[in-house]
Amino acid sequence: MTLNKIKKNNQDVFEALFEQYYPHLVKFAEGYLHDLQSCEDIVQSFFISLWTNSDKLSITSSPKSYFFTSVKNLCLNKLRDLKVQDKHQVLYIESLINSDAENEVVDPEIFRMIRNAVDELPPQMAEIFQKRYYEGKQLKEIAAELNIVEGTVKTQLFRARSTLRDKLQKSTKIILVF
Template sequence: MLNDKLILKEIRKGNSSVFESVFHEQYDSLVKFANHFLLDYKAAEDVVQGTFIYLWENSSSIQIKSSVKAYLYQSVKNSSLNQLRALKIKDKYELQYLEAILETADDKWIDDEELIESIKQALLKLPKQMYLIFCKKYFEEQSIKEIANEMSLSENTIKVQLHKGRNSIRQILEMATSFIFLF
């Protein structure tokens, strides 16, 4: 604990050699840690580098209660989880784009008939129950609870089916077209 207080004190003073020492000592293990969450080595490196930048730039206001190492791991974990939340938001927008393509017949809005046809074909390749759940959720805009009640299934089953449906559509589209969905 005393060593951590000295490290933080030196970083607050702007001692770059102490900061670099902590960076080199912790970097690889923090990247591996972040990669367990993100499953993307480059993104993990970005998260860790961002954590160290934040530490350097905000060292005067950071309160470390346990150790610098524990602080870094917690910061990397939080940043990784925030990045995953951001990806879910991105995925939601891509799914809305997919829905918009499927619902529109306006050639002026989208002129890729091959893409529209590929999406329709991908939906038709889903297992019957998955297709029904997918349509109820995204075209009839029913809630998971409503679908579960209507189909006499658990809400968890509906969630799993929706997740598998999105993955199946993505895989079918990746094979059928050069258009890649990341949802």
């Protein structure tokens, strides 16, 4: 297992994991902190503690879900200082909706729900959402492809996310991790 190699202080494995996950974790953190600098800082501090505490790690989940859960918790700690709480996982779901398809493994259950919910959106809205988040296209590109103005793309995306959120909120239960 890869994490055992970190435990043995294997720099190459650490580097590979860093390269693979860093950008996705930063983007995931954006859902909580909303600015690039704080997101980068928090993910970097996570990797530093991953390395320095590698001998004390005891991870039962997959490395991927361990990484995302840890970053999520670090973000929530930061929000706690601002006296903000995320009772209904609003930020978590927002972050997953906004993240790219590669994050599927973070929380397969929620991701499946997002996909199902996307399928139920009105056709054009679903198409725009797909292009934006699954294919990673810019608003401009999408507008050109569909021959509509950028403002419409933006509005449609906003509505799509609102609808998704409402659906997801009904079907997700809050979990207090212990």
